[in-house]
Amino acid sequence: MMQLHPQTRRQWQRFREQRRGYYSAIALLLLVLLSCGAELLANNRALVVHYNGDWFFPTYGRFLPGTTFGFDYPHETDYRALQQHFAGEARGNWVLMPPIPWNPYESHAAAGLFPPLAPSLEHRHFLGTDGAGRDIAARLLYGFRLSMAFSLLLLLCNYLIGTIVGIAMGFYGGRFDLVMQRIIEIWSSIPTLYVIMIVASIMLPGFWVLLGIMVFFDWTAMTWYMRTASYKEKARTYVLAARAQGASDWRIITRHLLPNTLTLLITFAPFSITGGITALTALDYLGFGLPPPTPSWGELLREGVARLDSEWIVGSVVVAMITVLVMVTWIGEALREAFDPKKHTVYQ
């Protein structure tokens, strides 16, 4: 049974007192949870189909060919057409579509409709479509999930490597520290963008490749902070005491140094997340990110800038981006405040 440390409880209390940060955290958490179920919100697969007394839940799992529902084609059922078909038949069959009945890849292409289409309730394009006729709301949602996943994974990997190397440098010091410092200095001077451009020109940089490249170059940033922090902490008397009692290096690092430097990691995290989101967006915007037609904010932004006259494109993505980045920044601000040992400072 884990008991919260009184100090942690105090910090949590203080975090809750930062209203906008606290509410942002709740809202963002909700958004992330929602986006995890993006398939239930924006999809061309129906949520529920009631057909001849049978129930179908097509959202997840294998695709259902058109023949399942009495159409004559073997590829995936067109559920929007099915919905209209059932409505016309009036035989008690029905289809429940998600709020946005479009998936982020399909283009709403019908003769006489020239994309980009403006927002319309009739077609349920709440934010309109892009130049290829794809629903912007759906692409924003899936793009959000992707950038969140990307930046969280990036953060996890960077912090893991950065912390291990940083603490080792600070704790062992001496020659190891010296050598590692030089290595990291050289490492950080490799131009990330160039490497990504080169990789992008020879292969399709998928999600994992891109993540790999970013981690490869970005883990170094965290090492400096962790190194300094552990340098400072290891000179403290409690570490000396632990050592005097015969504690091993491993125990000192994991039981004493790490918990005491955790604050640093936590306060940095939100800013790393915004960094991750903007980096991915910037890469997509420049065309070196995830390959088309992956739904991504950067690609939408690029298209929006290219089609300024279709203001719903650039409008949607800019508003979405500002909202998320501001929320994360507020969370970061609140965290910083909550973990501040000098209780009465004001964040300016």
Next chain:
Amino acid sequence: MMLRVWLVLSLCLALLACSSEQETSLVPAKLPQDLQPYPVSATPLPAELVWQTNDSDPEFADPRAVRGGTLRESVPSFPLTLRLVGPDSNGSFAGYMRALSMGLVDVHPNTLRPIPALATHWAFGADHKTVYFRLDPDARWSDGKPVTADDFVFTLEFMRSKHIVAPFYNDYYTTQLTDVIKYDDHTIAVVAGNPKPEDELLVEQVNIRPVPRHFHLLDEQWVRNYNWLPEPGTAAYRVSRVRKGKFVEFERIADWWANDKRYYRHRFNPDRIHVKVVRDNNVAWQYFEKGELDSFGLTLPDFWYNRAQGELFDKGYIHKIWFYNSVPQPAQALWLNMNSPPLDDRRVRVALAHALDFDKVIQTVLHGDYSRMETHNVGYGDYDNKGIKPRALDLPLAVRYLEEAGWTTLDSDGIRSRNGQRLALTVSYGRPEHTERLVILKEEAKKAGIDLQLQLLDSSAFTKKVLEKNHQIASLGWSGGGLSPEYWQFYHSDNANKPQTNNITNFADPAMDALVDQYRAELSKPVRVELAHRMEQMLFDSGAMIPTFKVPYTREAYWAWIKLPTGNATRTSSAVIDAMGNGLFWIDVEEKNRIRALRRRGEPLSAPVTIVDETWK
């Protein structure tokens, strides 16, 4: 991290800015020394030659044209080289560089008959392979040196050299052109490898472009040493300034040797052509609207219908023209690399063709303006095989082919697989505006169980990838031209499976080789037409390429200070504002100042101008 990306980016930009302050030097460090004239032929000129010329076709330039001004254009990426041959020289900038040199004869853009260029007269030999030329004694290189028979003789030596790393030219100038004979300084004969009908022999086969002998030092270092050295040309412009990554500028040769020749006077009117790199088409559009580019292609429906609207057009500052031409269509297609499994299986290729919904693309994102391309070669008159209809969307058929080929398992997304391998095909392309078309194709192909993966590349990187045959499917168009279709470079096994040739489907079929060879050797047009039809049919049967779209017109917007000649352009104009091609328009410098003043005051110039010219439709 973001900060890092931007820091790196700005650092690169700063470095780029510093390094490009200096313009590239355009003169070779070392020139060939002590050139001895080539010996003249031992056998005299045949006596029975009938010399022909053409000085009676109508002139197509407008005598009202005035010289002056600078035409500003943009290209999406900086060329990888300024050489005319050798690695990476067949990129999109090659059009500019090739326009700097003339051939022996040219083709009248309206009557399609031969007209003099570097040669004033020509005569056909009895063997249907040799053509004799009298060179124009006035002809000069852009550096002032006279053009002589030696430059033509040198062409063979140059094009056959291993140092230029151009297997296509090496072979072409060995098998297709066997000899250049010098009779005196201004009389030569060019001998083709195979007999040809007279018109094609003259205009295409032996119509070589001289290579300035005094400029090239051929050695192992040639490709590197001459990468940024524009060779002297014979046409009206020469490269005057180059700033790598930024721009290439051409200047009009004021005392160009052909200034007063029939068919060449009143043409090539701007004093300078400034070609600037603008990497993004949308940014280029902003430049154009600001008046920093003089013209802009509006062939894309989105531009013609949506962008080219508003004040600048309503007030008559910018004009629009929709000009129907009659030219061989660029071969726009998806080119399938048959060496890249599973595209080595004909059934997969054919299934793919039946799984793509081109009609849907035409009816939506293309506004119904484009039509479906039928085969590789369209627009060559009798040579067109009108019996071939492109494979249309037919999902059941596509599925049947795929199942026959063993792609029977469907995964949970409906994508097929065979022995655990997914049916995923990569389409590489170099123009961002094609994304919209391809995503529609992708979605439809999914219904047949094919996963098309799109790979958008920078246009230079794309060219490199395709010419090195590293693509799986390439979406591109070859510009067409000439009097009859070309097959050897695209479908002969000589060019398959080696880098830097145009056989990007890696088509290698002995039956096709036989037809291609026969076609190249044949003299009678009806037989050639028949052969072309058979080759086109064989190509169709193989499914090696999937024809996409054709556009039998050009659409452009241009600032009103650009004046078009009577008739706007010619029958074969692929562009209206085409400075180095026909070069018929001119810039009214005074009008330019007037329009700028009007624009500052917000006063209109005229009613909106949209020209639709269907003369050649």
